[in-house]
Amino acid sequence: MTDVRKSFIEAGQSQLFQNWDSLSCKDQEKLLSNLEQISSKRSPARLLEDCQNAIKLSETNSSKDAGAEIQPLPSTSYESLIGNSDKENEYFQVGLEAIGKGEVAVILMAGGQGTRLGSSQPKGCYDIGLPSKKSLFQIQAEKLIRLQDMIKDNRVEIPWYIMTSGPTRAATEAYFQERDYFGLNKGQITFFNQGTLPAFDLSGEHFLMKDPVSLSQSPDGNGGLYRAIKDNKLNEDFEKRGVKHVYMYCVDNVLSRMADPVFIGFAIKHGFELATKAVRKRDAHEAVGLIATKNSKPCVIEYSEISHELAKRRTKKVY
Known part of the structure; x- marks a missing residue:
């Protein structure tokens, strides 16, 4: 544990220990344990360097x-495809064929809370004001069911991977359980947490403390999705299920066409490894x-x- 303390001090973070002498032995151990968890993946110096590089990139990326x-x-x-119905139908058939073969999965980024919407629940539980009172989660689950029903010759269950966060994981899973997964098979839904990163001051030179024994941490955002896929071994699950194409979207995109066959067909037809859709x-x-x-x-x-x-x-x- 002394090595943990030393690594942070050598990285210029002695402010983390300004209350060290006033902490009990138990709290000192708790602080070092929390810091060790942070530094076990990347050293304090590397975290600071990454933050500084991100700030520089942001300043030059305008x-x-x-x-x-x-x-x-x-x-x-x-x-x-505006005004090009022939191409749209061509891509639709290609995409629908891939879905029918079980080659398509969906990832939903739903780690946020509905704080800005005036709700303490996960954002996907939010009632957006429709006469049906359906939540974002329910609307999207029903879209997935409808797409599965379009596959006439094969009973297909499209894997749905739902990215949550520490504060929303338990509430999200409970919400699905209480509503019997909205008619989907429990086995086709996988919940996984996005990662977190320590918070820094505006200069990016110092870690911020949440309390005397722990650093302040925040979800690592949509950009952390790829690390979360690796850390949660989803890529191994893709391979086991035979998934070749993954459709990703954010929970508050209520108009998103789940596993859109046209969009997937477009990417397949052109051999794109990565594609995005825009208005x-x-x-x-x-x-x-x-x-x-x-x-x-x-x-x-x-x-x-x-x-x-x-x-x-x-x-x-x-x-």
Whole structure:
């Protein structure tokens, strides 16, 4: 345990031990144990370095950077199906065939609480005000059932992986159990937790304390999904089930087409390893991001990062 304390002090985090002498022996052990859990995966120095790099990347990753070259994606990388019913039907059949073979799974990112919605429950439990009073979870479960019913020649159960967090895991599982999994088979649903990361001050130079014996931690966001897939061995489960394609979405996207056969068929037909779906922008200043390239690399430019000049551009060469 002395090595744990030493590693944090050497990383410039002596503030974590400013109350050390006033702590009981039990609380001293608890503090060191909590710090050890944090540092067992990555050293304090590495965590700080990662945070600093993220801050630098954020500062330089704005489209307002005069030196950045923002251009549309290559024409071979995207397609619009608006007004193209033949292509839409073609992709639909390809996607539906993959679903019928059991090759498609769905991942739902549902780790958040409904705090901003005025609810203490997991966000997926929220009643969005429909006459039916159905929650987000119920709406999405019924979409999955409907899609399964579309497979006429084979009884298929689409695996549904639901990412929760520490504060929402128990409540989410209880919600599904109390409602008999909304008619789905319990065995096709897998709950798993997203990871957490320690919180830093705005400079990214110091860890923040939750209380005298533990660091403040927060869920690692949607970007932590891939680590969570690895840590929870979901990739091994994909292989065991024969899953080749995974459709991912966020719980508050109530309009999401679960395991959308058209979208999946599009990705399969073109051999894309990764694909994303977007709505067409209605006007220059609509608050939606852009999928484009920055310095010849694919990127997403948030609407808050788009300069006024860039937002108005309409030429074929540059957004």
